[in-house]
Amino acid sequence: MIIKPFKLERYYTLYEFSAEYSICNSDCEAMTIKDLLSLEEGSVDKFHDLHLGYTETKGHPELRRDISTIYTTISSEDLMVCTGAQEPIYLFSQGVLNAEDEVIVQSPCYQSLASVPESLGCKVLNWMVKYIDEKPTFDLDELKNMITEKTKVIYLNTPHNPTGFHFSKEEQLAIVEIARAKNILIFCDEVYRELEHHPDYQIPSFADAYENGVAVGVMSKSYGLPGLRIGWVATRNKAVIEKMAIMKEYTTICNSAPSEFLAGVALRNRSTILARNLEIIHTNLPHYESFFERHADLFSWYQPNAGPIAFVKMKFDSDDMLFAEKALQEKKVLLLPGGIYDYNGFFRVGFGRKKMIESLLKFEEFIVENKIAK
Ligand SMILES: Cc1ncc(COP(=O)(O)O)c(C=O)c1O
Missing domain, CATH: 3.90.1150.10 (Aspartate Aminotransferase, domain 1)
Known part of the structure; x- marks a missing residue:
């Protein structure tokens, strides 16, 4: 590669x-760690007593239960815990794509969203931002016109790095309809989710909004805990999560047990x-x-x-x-x-x-x- x-x-x-x-x-x-543990009574002793053995590849069941509370339709079975957000981005493309596939990437983008598919030989089409009156926008008709019989995945990122753009609920529904009509997967990087500046701007996760939506979340950004290196993928598409789990056995096998514990404390106090x-x-x-x-x-x-x-x-x-x-x-x-x-x-x-x-x-x-x- x-x-x-x-x-x-x-x-x-x-x-x-x-x-x-x-x-x-x-x-x-x-x-x-001290400030984090102070958020939950009894957590210091539990942290000290933690067993430092291997953990489950898909993540500790309790942590997956804590993560599932962020979503409306996602259960702990629909989640896999990973190392940061970078690992699930990599595992998804490696697990799901073949060289003859085409993908569409909302652009400019966090590079791995485009470079991993490209490294696999896929054709990568950039759905470029357009600045209208100094405001970033993404044209839905243009997205529709970019789709071909070979399109396998639409890669999104909302709130968006680097423009700060965030899709509205209406735009989200329209994108899901475009993908559903052609049975295309939507992979949405949601690392900045839950940091909407006002509740009016909250939209559902793409994992909740679409049966073939694959969402990535992480402790690094909205929660400010990048040193934990804990992220996850959420999807109701069982085949996708299995393919990613098979790939994960070649990258990190499982997550850090202390980090999983601390992420659980943070999420229960999110x-x-x-x-x-x-x-x-x-x-x-x-x-x-x-x-x-x-x-x-x-x-x-x-x-x-x-x-x-x-x-x-x-x-x-x-x-x-x-x-x-x-x-x-x-x-x-x-x-x-x-x-x-x-x-x-x-x-x-x-x-x-x-x-x-x-x-x-x-x-x-x-x-x-x-x-x-x-
Ligand atoms: C949009 C986006 N996705 C993924 C990542 C990677 O996150 P992590 O450091 O948690 O792996 C970043 C980090 O900057 C990012 O901005």
Whole structure:
């Protein structure tokens, strides 16, 4: 198998831990094991008594029960616990696709959604974002017209990385109808789900909305616990989950027992954790709003209604990759340039972490000192 290097993960590998400031992270503020365990009485002793043997390939039955409470039609039998969200993305494509298949990928995208099918020899068609009045949109007629007899999967991501776009319930229904008419699988990366900025923007998981919907969830983003490396796949399509389980025996076999335990504690207290993370987002967003108001001549942004990230358009003539490199060199501020997504002229910002306000001020220093801003 020949697979392209993962541009975004390469970039983070190189710079994430050396940058002093970052305005681009996509995860919410993390917490310590101590703070997490304090959410549930008796959990410290249970954690210390945990047996460190192998766990079940599909995940501990209690954890699967906890995960199933996020969904309306998904039972613990319809779930497999995985390592982060990256593993189920990989296992799904490896398990389900053949070289002659075609897939459609909502784009620009988190690269593995497109690169894994491509590495298997599949034809990958990009369902590209269209900016209308500075707002990202995805044209449903265009999606319909991209489908052929060979289309096996539509890959979606909502709330979307990097644009911050989130489908409405009506758009979701229309996409499900398009897929159902041709018996196409929908694979939806839902790692930013449950971080809707207002309950009106919540939509069902694609695993609930469609019998052939395959949804990926994770502890990393909305819950701010990426160090657990616990994610999962949810689907009522039994054949898909079996194919993925067979693949998993070649990757990680099973999950980390301590992480499964801690993920269970977090999920049983998920309303507390989500409320904390949404509060951070609501504290940070006004700072971006006023920043982009102050610098409306330089940047335009679509303020998302869900998730912890947005995509910012650069209105001045500059290579986004060089611009990010300079910000890092001069002020140790990490940006995520659009070139990482093969979508130039933009950069991604994040607002799920507490240090963002300080980092944004550093970034402002950078644009003022470089006379980009007046
Ligand atoms: C859309 C999307 N999917 C999947 C992942 C991978 O998540 P994890 O780090 O939990 O494997 C990311 C991480 O940035 C992401 O943004």
